[in-house]
Amino acid sequence: MVLLYVLQRFKVEDWGRNKDFLPVQVGKKRRHKINIQDEELGEVELLHTNHDESVTHYGLQGRATNVVPVTSDALAKKCENILDGMVAKEFLGEANRTGEPDILKRVEIAEVRDTVKYYMPELLWHHRLMNPTSAIREALGVPELTTGSRVLYILVSPKFQPIAKLYNKELFDVWRQCILCHLTLWKEGVYHRNISPGNLMWYRKNGKLIGVLNDYDLSSLADDLGPLGEERTGTVPFMALDLLSAKAQRGEVKHLYRHDLESFICVFIWIC
Template sequence: MPKVPLPPHSPMSGYYIKTDAPKNVPVREALGIPEAKKGSRVLYILVFRKLDLITALYGIELFDVWRQCILCHIVLWKGRVYHLDVSPGNLMCYKKDGRWIGVLNDYDLSSLKINAGPTGNERTGTVPFMALDLLTPEGQQGEVAHLYRHDLESFVWVLVWVCLRYENRVLLAASSRLLDDWATVGPVSCGDKKRTFLDRFVHFKRDWMDPKIWKLLVQCLKVLEGDKHRRLNRTGIRARQKHERRGRRITCL
């Protein structure tokens, strides 16, 4: 595979240390995990420049860094480097010459190939930000291929998360903070909650939100809402067709 030149918004490591061998195989074997050596981890210690989280930004600065991270993601994807874990903790930034520079960080779950199913006995990703297609029983069982649009959808969920949970760069108190339950339930339940959110998101606008950011969010969420309804319609059609085929078989018997 040809080498992919690193885009300017990817992290630059100044130093790293690699451990000798996977350390978690004995633990996985003791737990009786099938194929314990498959997907085992090797510890790397990496040293990078100090970065700030995207949650430290607001308004146009937030949008600009978010956009830069998307552009970095596109370049890497075209070069067959698949991040697969877009989340607020992985969208970072630093200031240079008075401007915030976005960095798509943390490639622990990244891959150089896309499989229909998960590797290492698990579906990778941070649940609250995973695409709806992947937050289904089929998605969690590895029956849904991870596509580019799934990571792009994750960028939308990140922006939703930051805009609704932070006021002027400060995390809201738990009593007034939205979406906490997305991070405390399982993947399929989280998907259900996010689908419900899509039906009601217009009611969640906050006074402190930048109007341009809110307009962008509405446009993005309307696309996801429309896609959700199209999937439901297709599912309903398939269910009816299955029922009709079953009825014909019974009639023939």
């Protein structure tokens, strides 16, 4: 009973619910929007437009990536060449590690390479909401309250198509393009570490299919510490067997290039 009284003292935002997302009525459907003040663009309003096309993951931890179609007048003016619409990627990233926007900036260095230039997601806009999940631990006086603390990231990019929609030669070509992009990035010190069907995308450019190696929220750089949490890095069904061993769970197995390559093979087999 005492525990129940303690829990009732916290608001929903103390548990990670962000109150900046406001419900709005669009026709007969309920949507959500968020208004953020941007130093360069002024007020940026993001409106979730279609829940049917949203990619949402539910779980007890609530840390998985969610991707929703969005519209924004401010971003539409900035990015007039976006033909297939925009999506917002929302996820709780670790506060004390290199964020995905910073990793994508590092990737820009490698964009002079032909295997990377057109095969990376274009980051149209991003924002980091400064309300860490450690707030409730701070209120409770928990030691090491910032360890593993997470903050909400919003990343807006053009809309891509999943590789699972492709067949035959088109599937192989896009899959191969993603591997070549991944290899170049690895050599440049950008380690993706989360190869899965949802992270291999594509779009059309001048009638040609272009593969996109997407989703860098679990990636790391050669010169940083990488994820600081105690959880395995990757999508479990497609992870290399070495990374699922007991030694790996204790942090005794280094994530190598061949582990990601094994994940690429698992993805290809799963799609076929």
